[in-house]
Amino acid sequence: MSIKRLRRLRSSAALREIVAETSLSVNDLIYPLFIKPGTGIREEILSMKGQYRYSVDMLSAEIENIKNAGLKAVLLFGLAGHKDETASESCLDNGAVQEAIRLFKKHAPEIVVMTDVCVCGYTSHGHCGILRDGIIVNDESLVLLQKMALSHAKAGADVVAPSAMMDGQVAAIREILDANGFSNTAIMGYSAKFFSACYGPFRDAADSAPQSGNRSSYQMDVANTNEALREIEIDEAEGADMVMVKPAVFYLDIIARAAQQTKLPIAAYNVSGEYAMIKAAAEKGWIDENRVMMEMLLSIKRAGASLIITYFAKDAAKLLKA
Numbered sequence: 001m002s003i004k005r006l007r008r009l010r011s012s013a014a015l016r017e018i019v020a021e022t023s024l025s026v027n028d029l030i031y032p033l034f035i036k037p038g039t040g041i042r043e044e045i046l047s048m049k050g051q052y053r054y055s056v057d058m059l060s061a062e063i064e065n066i067k068n069a070g071l072k073a074v075l076l077f078g079l080a081g082h083k084d085e086t087a088s089e090s091c092l093d094n095g096a097v098q099e100a101i102r103l104f105k106k107h108a109p110e111i112v113v114m115t116d117v118c119v120c121g122y123t124s125h126g127h128c129g130i131l132r133d134g135i136i137v138n139d140e141s142l143v144l145l146q147k148m149a150l151s152h153a154k155a156g157a158d159v160v161a162p163s164a165m166m167d168g169q170v171a172a173i174r175e176i177l178d179a180n181g182f183s184n185t186a187i188m189g190y191s192a193k194f195f196s197a198c199y200g201p202f203r204d205a206a207d208s209a210p211q212s213g214n215r216s217s218y219q220m221d222v223a224n225t226n227e228a229l230r231e232i233e234i235d236e237a238e239g240a241d242m243v244m245v246k247p248a249v250f251y252l253d254i255i256a257r258a259a260q261q262t263k264l265p266i267a268a269y270n271v272s273g274e275y276a277m278i279k280a281a282a283e284k285g286w287i288d289e290n291r292v293m294m295e296m297l298l299s300i301k302r303a304g305a306s307l308i309i310t311y312f313a314k315d316a317a318k319l320l321k322a
């Protein structure tokens, strides 16, 4: 009898390592950070243990940590000091995020600074665009996103990442950037952003929960794959330099399908809920946090993502270095 012996290549650590089909590197990781207006702020986010909101004056030490961890990229989110109907604080030249971009560029110019472009943290109603008669008005909302993206580019952002799920947002931002001399600022589209229940802790972190209704009229239905591929195709046609699938772990099938369709780099957002579940189970002693974390990140790579936005970035970088 001839047994096919696949176990031969599993017999030593070195053998397993040389035949591994996927690997994780610190270059794959993007670290998200929350920036808050004010001074002296470094507050832990209750539902995201180990993650903090920073005011710009408290950010320098964290930039050092990120550099020392060997991370190459961050994704910045802003909180508002004052919210209104039109998210006016989102595009201030001296807003918290804009100042944070400048600080990164001063202290660590080699780090790629990506910024989230969405107004839900800045609108009084907490929706990702202009709200009129209970409806999020698409085309007028694009103007807010354009202004916000331009203010980030002016402050020095390398990549702006529109996450509002407004139709035409990538094209609108490409147009305003090019018209103002920022043709080298890249766009990462949150192309397939699902209406997921896994964003709960993030809303706590960014103070961005909608005051009424929900985001199901603009974020994607959880049931759909073809629609995700269409979103990616459209963002690509509109000029996106990278595309994203969000969340990551519950949507590995979408990442895998996307990887067959597009030649653009695919980022996957390992979201707050996915982080919080692991943290909570580890705290209870029910799982081995480091092993589960690394297995999860590798699974996202294996599915076809080339970049992973993750709150675990610093922890994973430490293990990858060791």
Ligand SMILES: [Zn+2]
Pocket: 118, 119, 120, 121, 127, 128, 163, 164
């Ligand atoms: Zn939003």
